[in-house]
Amino acid sequence: MAGLGAAYTLRKHDLDVTVFEASPHPGGRIFGEEVDGFHIDIGSNIFLETYGTVAQVAEELGVSLKRTPVPINGGVYHNGRFHAFYGGTRLRDQWKTAKTILSFQLLSPKGVWQALRCLRMLNARSHDLSFDDHSRMLNLDTGESAAEFFESNFGTEFLERLVGPYLSCYTFGHPEQVGVAYAMAVLWHFGLNGAAWPVRPGGKGRGEFMDALVHACDESIRTATPVRRIVLEDGVARGVITEAGFVEADAVICATTATTALKIAPDLPSGISDVLRRVTYSKCCRVFFGVDSSPFPADWYAVNFPRQTGAPMIGMSNSAVLAPESVPEGKALIDALVIDKQAEELFALNDEQAGERVLAEIRKYVPAMSKEPLFIRVYHWDEAVCLVPGGMMTALAQVRRQSLDHVKGLFLAGEYMGVPSTNGALRSGIDAADDCAAFVSRQPDRPF
Ligand SMILES: Cc1cc2nc3c(=O)[nH]c(=O)nc-3n(C[C@H](O)[C@H](O)[C@H](O)COP(=O)(O)OP(=O)(O)OC[C@H]3O[C@@H](n4cnc5c(N)ncnc54)[C@H](O)[C@@H]3O)c2cc1C
Known part of the structure; x- marks a missing residue:
């Protein structure tokens, strides 16, 4: 989201941009999978009406964001x-x-x-x-x-x-x-905030919003092309190294997680790298069950389990409530969320064992949950969402200002540079691109 937001904005500034995306598909943490007619949003699935940046870009792209049938009950x-x-x-x-x-x-x-x-x-x-x-x-x-x-x-x-x-x-x-x-x-x-109703970008897969954003940047995106290194020389970003070799650039936006930024830009000044090392991420395991009917009331999207209950899952949701079109008619898609240490325990099991263990736990608390789901799918997230430990936001705001002085032509984007969410990631990409465009326009050999 941050990388695409940056590319979209640089193209609006009429700059030549190339997006190097490591994975075979653009979208990062927004992606899904189809299983027996059920569409599973493996990563992000909720946009809120209060996501102003998403709303603004959606309008520019001609995508309508529709309220979900019910709010988050x-x-x-x-x-x-x-x-x-x-x-x-x-x-x-x-x-x-x-x-x-x-x-x-x-x-x-x-x-x-x-x-x-x-x-x-x-x-x-x-x-x-x-x-x-x-x-x-x-x-x-x-x-x-x-x-x-x-x-x-x-x-x-x-x-x-x-x-x-x-x-x-x-x-x-x-x-x-x-x-x-x-x-x-x-x-x-x-x-x-009762007014923060969820909105859906329509369609399945990445949804119409992401499809339109990818489409708007299509010519600029090189998928399956990981960046091995961002080249900094004398405090100036010169370009990136991919498998195909060195690619020269007037400026570089690094729109990955903070962890990856540290790996591919090992020469960052310590004032920046020390702050990036403080950025931490949650770990989670999401277990999805396709079932004939929800064990919860029909208009309930999610339930949560305070940790004193002893339940290993901290929450469960039924995606069909907010997105009925994502499941075959009348069915439900139940997702159990396990975090932190308990997620790590599941990482050590194979998917079948992990799924069965979580199902057995769910049935202790929710006896109406189907004993024999239509299918079970297990997804691991070693770095799910940035946790923004206390003080990190302020330190990163300083980095955004200082990096312009200490490393010329390198800009950081990603949810960790904003308020972690799809909206915060998009905003960080747009902000980095605006900073980058201003930097490029100040270079003496630019035809501006
Ligand atoms: C399970 C889950 C559920 C979530 N639910 C919600 C939700 O409902 N609502 C919400 O607002 N937010 C949600 N989030 C958070 C939201 O998805 C993220 O904050 C946001 O998508 C992050 O975007 P990003 O661009 O910063 O990072 P990413 O999406 O991680 O993008 C980084 C990109 O960099 C690429 N990359 C990595 N290394 C390299 C390299 N060396 N070279 C080139 N490319 C590289 C990656 O492949 C990836 O495409 C959820 C997250 C998770 C994990």
Whole structure:
């Protein structure tokens, strides 16, 4: 998303651009697979209505983003049952959520009070929590983790039963691993801001949005062409080395993960590489089950399991609720999410063993889950989503400013340079391309 956003923007600036993509297909973490008529979004699957950069580019590309049939509804598991939470702004749905809160079965009266205080705080800060421009989030990036911040301000019960599980389902990390600024943005946009309705870009596979973006950059993309090294000479980017040899360039945008950037640009000044080394990613295993019917109410997209339940999966969802066209009529596609250490345990098993183990665990908590799914598919993510540990956002914002001075002609993009999400990745690519175009236009031998 970052690389394509950058290429699309450079082409708008009328610059010659070549995208070297390591994999045989463009799209990075947005891709899917078809299994027996079910379309599985293996990576990213939700765009939100509040993704301003995606909305702007979609409009330019003539792609309409449609609201999903329902918002993000679901339940939190506690004391042997699920407690319903409904998204969206419909009064009927808000009443269902209010009943959960006011029954005091999920949270004690003190926990409810803390939840309301937290909601008020996030509402007051909501204008700072943009997925498009994170400059106003920097003063929230205090170095604290989400666990430290929410526990000290709103108590353990609220952290463990509500904030932690929600956060883990969207970041694939534990609240100790996620910085407070990113945590607030995720909680506001995916959990508490009723207006942040999910949108679908239409179509299957990568969806119409990605297809249109790839199409707009098609002539510039060289797939199956990994960059082995970015060549820096005397603090100036000269080009890249691929299998075919050296390719000279006026400037280079590196739109990979921070880990890959460190590998292919080993000569970065320590002021930049030290910050890139602080960028951490979540690990997860996603296990998909094609089933005849969902074990959850028909309008529930997701459920989550607070870690004290002992369940190895932190969440489950049914993609058919948000995207009915992605499954054969009447069927459901259930996805169980296992993160961190428990994901690593599954990485060590073969897919059949991992799938069977997760299914057995699910049935302990959700007896209505089919004993014999139509199929099981297991996907591993060693680096799923950037966790934005406390202080990282601020350090990277400084890198963006300083790298222009210390390494001329090299620009970094990727979700880690923005607010991790498809929108943040796209934004980072556009911003890097704008910086790059300004740099190139200042070079004396350019015909500008
Ligand atoms: C399972 C999962 C679910 C997610 N769900 C959502 C969601 O619902 N909503 C949301 O907003 N976000 C979601 N995300 C996050 C979102 O997908 C990412 O933040 C975003 O797609 C990252 O884009 P990117 O361009 O920064 O990185 P990537 O998509 O990882 O792109 C980096 C590209 O660099 C290429 N590359 C690597 N090394 C080299 C090399 N040496 N030479 C050339 N090319 C190279 C890779 O092949 C890849 O194409 C999810 C992520 C995962 C993993």
